[in-house]
Amino acid sequence: MxxxxxxxxxxxxxxxxxxxxxxxxxxxxxxxxxxxxxxxxxxxxxxxxxxxxxxxxxxxxxxxxxxxxxxxxxxxxxxxxxxxxxxxxxxxxxxxxxxxxxxxxxxxxxxxxxxxxxxxxxxxxxxxxxxxxxxxxxxxxxxxxxxxxxxxxxxxxxxxxxxxxxxxxxxxxxxxxxxxxxxxxxxxxxxxxxxxxxxxxxxxxxxxxxxxxxxxxxxxxxxxxxxxxxxxxxxxxxxxxxxxxxxxxxxxxSGQHYLGFGPSAHSYSGDERRWNLSSVAQYIEKMKSNEVYFEKEILSFENKLNEYIMTGLRTRAGISLKKIALDCKAELFILFQQNLSQINPAFYQLSNEIMILTDSGKLFADGIAASLFFED
Ligand code: SF4
Missing domain, CATH: 3.20.20.70 (Aldolase class I)
Structure with missing residues (x-):
């Protein structure tokens, strides 16, 4: 495919x-x-x-x-x-x-x-x-x-x-x-x-x-x-x-790649994020003179996992604990589980190692995600 x-x-x-x-x-x-x-x-x-x-x-x-x-x-x-x-x-x-x-x-x-x-x-x-x-x-x-x-x-x-x-x-x-x-x-x-x-x-x-x-x-x-x-x-x-x-x-x-065109547009290639200059005038000038018109960031393994947690928890697909365990070292996964145990159990459901927020958890989605983040 x-x-x-x-x-x-x-x-x-x-x-x-x-x-x-x-x-x-x-x-x-x-x-x-x-x-x-x-x-x-x-x-x-x-x-x-x-x-x-x-x-x-x-x-x-x-x-x-x-x-x-x-x-x-x-x-x-x-x-x-x-x-x-x-x-x-x-x-x-x-x-x-x-x-x-x-x-x-x-x-x-x-x-x-x-x-x-x-x-x-x-x-x-x-x-x-x-x-x-x-x-x-x-x-x-x-x-x-x-x-x-x-x-x-x-x-x-x-x-x-x-x-x-x-x-x-x-x-x-x-x-x-x-x-x-x-x-x-x-x-x-x-x-x-x-x-x-x-x-x-x-x-x-x-x-x-x-x-x-x-x-x-x-x-x-x-x-x-x-x-x-x-x-x-x-x-x-x-x-x-x-x-x-x-x-x-x-x-x-879901982590699919995208190309963003135009001032302030963001792009994502899996390993890198980049974003164009916001100013329309500067974007036009740089494009005309073939100068660099964007900034970029190479994503660390922690960045990628944190984005997965942040975006996944916002969706009905949730996040897979199995995937996180496979993607990180054992001691980091233990830390993740410790952080998870601190979250009010009324805020999420865990089934087949997939964590999905409940309606009450959705009110605090950003805070819950942040409490599970890996340190960069
Ligand atoms: S200024 Fe108003 S119309 Fe323009 S992008 Fe912002 S919210 Fe939308």
Whole structure:
């Protein structure tokens, strides 16, 4: 069987900056042209980096739906003439509710087969708190528009723990999502990132702070209701109806290789991680002058095991204690078992030496993973 890998393309432009977001993005679109040339060059330059076939392509951002259908056609021409892409590859584009139209969706339908729509909430108060530009109705309409254009593989985002909200508002959000009859949901707790307008507004007392206890209640409600509706909770933030699990994102959690193109895009080759410069202007300059435009890290054996623990515990596949025992020295495995014995048994299940977090354990997934890490 041929090796499979994923391609990630970063589109670093947004019409405006959302207050909670710390991703690098530019509202200035004057760099779109040189950026497009640079990214096409990177795609071509790296065509022999990975052997095998491309199983998934993901356009993330930023706001990829800001780009024209002609832009997508050109990028696909470059990809398809330089890489072997499997016939039924999953091809996802992130889209903002306020910049898709029936015409645009029709034009990209033959290129993109999965849409990730950044709804965040179906409540106008929450959207205002998050400084999103679209309304709740626009979010609903954008999903219906995608369905009318023939898309069935659609995912939406919900953010929980918004302090302007009440438990009832979040419950309405979840019910609205279910009413739309789409097969996938990504749900994230609102977190305060450094150097964001939201953090500053909270610091200055202009907005109230997210409460962890509310976020926990929202998350428990979400898990219960989506399970009842037939969704698999296949990753800590992701829920899917059977056969609609995101293939591209799943490859990140299962250790599959991927190539990331564009400013701030990350790549993973099994032994090495590398990440491109975030600044669009610097990325363009370095690409033009054939200078190094990325940094990289060679992964130690401890790094690899820790990533396996971190990502595995986030998924329903869990982590295999047998694999860990085989991969590390006996004395390190004894230490791992000692650390495991300190974890509240209500937070995980152990069956056939596979450790999977319970719903209550999922609330503390990062802390549990960190307590099992091997020291580098
Ligand atoms: S649209 Fe997305 S990437 Fe752009 S600023 Fe808002 S949250 Fe960040």
């Amino acid at each position: 041929k090796n499979k890998f994923g391609i990630y393309i970063h589109v670093p432009f947004c019409h405006s900056k959302c207050n909670y977001c710390n991703f690098y993005s530019l509202a200035n679109t004057s760099l779109i042209e040189p950026y497009s040339e640079a990214i096409a060059k990177e795609i071509i330059d790296r065509k022999n980096t990975e052997k095998g076939e491309v199983a998934s392509i993901y356009f993330g951002g930023g706001t990829p739906s800001m780009m024209s259908s002609d832009w997508f056609k050109k990028i696909f021409e470059v990809i398809y003439s330089n890489y072997s892409v499997v016939e039924n590859a999953e091809i996802t584009m992130e889209a903002n509710p306020d910049n898709i139209s029936p015409l645009f969706l029709h034009e990209i339908k033959s290129l993109i087969n999965r849409l990730s729509i950044g709804t965040q909430s179906f409540n106008d108060g929450n959207l205002k708190y998050l400084s999103r530009k679209h309304t709740a109705q626009k979010g609903i309409d954008s999903i219906k528009m995608a369905q009318d254009a023939g898309y069935d593989n659609i995912t939406a985002d919900l953010i929980y723990g918004v302090p302007s909200s009440s438990p009832q508002v979040f419950q309405e959000d979840v019910h609205q999502f279910l009413e739309l009859k789409i097969p996938h949901l990504s749900a994230y707790a609102l977190t305060l990132e450094e150097n964001t307008k939201l953090s500053l507004d909270i610091l200055k007392g202009r907005l109230s702070k997210p409460l962890e206890s509310e976020a926990e209640k929202n998350y428990l409600f979400l898990m219960k209701v989506l399970k009842e509706a037939g969704f698999h909770h296949y990753e800590i933030s992701n829920f899917a109806l059977p056969n609609y699990e995101a293939k591209h994102n799943s490859s990140y959690w």
